[in-house]
Amino acid sequence: MAKKKSVYICQSCGSVSPKWIGKCPECGAWSSYVEEMPQDEITSSAKIRDVQPLLLGSIRGLEVDRTVTGIGELDQVLGGGFVKGSVVLVGGEPGIGKSTIMLQVAGILGTRGAKILYASGEESPSQIKMRAERLGIETDKLSILATNSLEDILTAADRDKFEYIVADSVQTIASEELSSAPGTVGQVKHVTYRMVEAAKQKGITTLIVGQVTKDGYIAGPKVLEHLVDTVLYFEGDYSRGIRILRSVKNRFGPTNEVGLFEMSSQGLLECPDGGLLGSTKSDAPGKVLVPVMEGTRAFLVELQSLVTPTYFQFSRRNANGFDTNRLNMLIAVLDKKGGLNLGASDIYLNIAGGIKITETSADLAVCAAIVSSFREKPVRTDTVFIGEVGLTGETRNVANIKNRLTEAVKFGIKRAYLPEKIDFDGKLDIIPVKNISDFLDKF
Ligand SMILES: Nc1ncnc2c1ncn2[C@@H]1O[C@H](COP(=O)(O)OP(=O)(O)OP(=O)(O)O)[C@@H](O)[C@H]1O
Ligand SMILES: [Mg+2]
CATH class of the missing domain: 3.30.230.10 (Ribosomal Protein S5; domain 2)
Structure with a gap:
């Protein structure tokens, strides 16, 4: 089958162009074109598909399979731990501690025997190893993959049957299906969409790290919030080492819940008593x-x-x-x-x-x-x-x-x-x- 060619779509009026244009000829918006994969054309058979809605009473309730991490502050923010097959986006400014908490969580789950793929497009395996040593993480169940390719991550996840994927960060991972650079709106949306698809189909719990800058960088996690199940934001005061983890969206728990941490050389320590x-x-x-x-x-x-x-x-x-x-x-x-x-x-x-x-x-x-x-x-x-x-x-x-x-x-x-x-x-x-x-x- 011939590979589908990506198109550029104006985010303001929806007009489609085969190449990037600075100003939309339809609505006049500037820099509004974002690269996306085209929707499949609707075939005549799709239009006449015989769909059967279900009666509410006939639907079996879903047992939510949760994994408690043991980091109390994080579990509280998540509403009782990670839900299997859910996608959690962790956003925050550079240096706030996103990779630290991800590695701490991966370390804990790995020690319990879960199979985890830590995919990093930002740091080399030796950098991650250095951080893991500082945080005192010793597990053989944690696999590190330094790559910028979404396809590499999905292939590895599929082949080795990982239960968890950590993608650090979505801005540094790109799909070969699109020609635009990593970090562009089209790429981060497409990468997240594909990871959500894999998470739902294969039950892989996926943790995606997203960068936000002080001036609200356009390809930041904001554009991804509707795609994922849970959105957590790290905020805080660098000088005092206080970090607040806040849930702003949660399909499996309360929103606006916060966890309080303190950054130390051993990683993020919990402050359960508030302060x-x-x-x-x-x-x-x-x-x-x-x-x-x-x-x-x-x-x-x-x-x-x-x-x-x-x-x-x-x-x-x-x-x-x-x-x-x-x-x-x-x-x-x-x-x-x-x-x-x-x-x-x-x-x-x-x-x-x-x-x-x-x-x-x-x-x-x-x-x-x-x-x-x-x-x-x-x-x-x-x-x-x-x-x-x-x-x-x-x-x-x-x-x-x-x-x-x-x-x-x-x-x-x-x-x-x-x-x-x-x-x-x-x-x-x-x-x-x-x-x-x-x-x-x-x-
Ligand atoms: N030895 C150390 N002792 C105390 N704190 C440290 C030490 N090393 C790093 N840190 C803290 O960890 C922070 C970096 O954490 P981390 O790399 O997890 O952030 P990040 O959000 O992933 O950043 P980036 O956006 O650059 O990936 C530093 O800002 C610092 O506060
Ligand atoms: Mg990081």
Whole structure:
């Protein structure tokens, strides 16, 4: 049979071209052509195929075959371990620890006797061996294949009946069916698609590593998310060695679950007790603590604010790890409802430890950090602030308050500013604040 020739398809309007074009003649989009394999032409017999839908009650339930890795934080993120035949994409910035966790997992599974193929297009076998020695991995069940060819990986997997494949990384692996270079959108999509196909047909659990860069590299894992079963992202703070593994999609478990790790010379170590993320012991003005929820877990996080007189015509407001629009809103509430004159101040907000706060439960803590820096009044290090702040200046309760307080108490917190008094068993002095002006009076 003659080999099918790849075509270029405009991702904006769908027009097809036999070669790459910079600007689409149909819709005018630039750089929108991506190399793909053409769909088979629909034959007349395909159109009249006699398909029979099944009644729901007649379908036998699928027993999910899970393998618990023993790395508790990873198992929790996966929803109880790897599901046989599933495809997991692990994304993250360069150097965050993707290859490290993959090799650790491969080492554990290999020691238990599973047959694993670790295919790397980035590193040579001796580099991988060096890392394995550092991580203390000793197993003969782990096969290393240094290749950039998808076909090599699939052939090896088929011939030697591997149960697991690790592909590190999808950006360095290319299929010979397409002529474009590894890492292009067409290649990463095609490679992932073929690996998913093999995983489903042969029951091979497949772990795919994907690079993401800070500026959101186009051929990054984002374009692959819909193809795979589970998507995990590594985030974190390089300087402190904290790594957060987050599930953003999971067909076999909860999403937005997080696992906490610390990078060390022996690899990624689990931090099962959560932790005081990125915190220092000092009580400088502008520093406050807030317990935030990540999935079903609470973490104590440090917020820092700096309020300085502005030297320009317009004051600057800058947030790192927090939504700048929400920061501006909270400043406006403090200004109008709290009577603080912040108009002539530059205000900076930073979430320590490279964490991103996306929930409104940190509103009160943000206000506290700003007020603390503005008034040059340090906040006691045994205090947390929890609550949402509305445009009218009133404070509102947030979900999972008891989980948050329990986590805070673990780290020696003795006082909590909350929207209202609640029953809490732990030894905690609760200060209820109805609204922003009440808060400023009690602060
Ligand atoms: N001897 C060591 N001691 C402590 N940490 C180390 C050591 N060697 C490497 N690391 C850590 O491992 C990280 C690299 O991990 P890894 O190679 O798994 O990352 P990666 O996400 O696969 O990177 P890449 O995108 O380059 O493939 C380094 O950034 C460093 O933090
Ligand atoms: Mg790597």
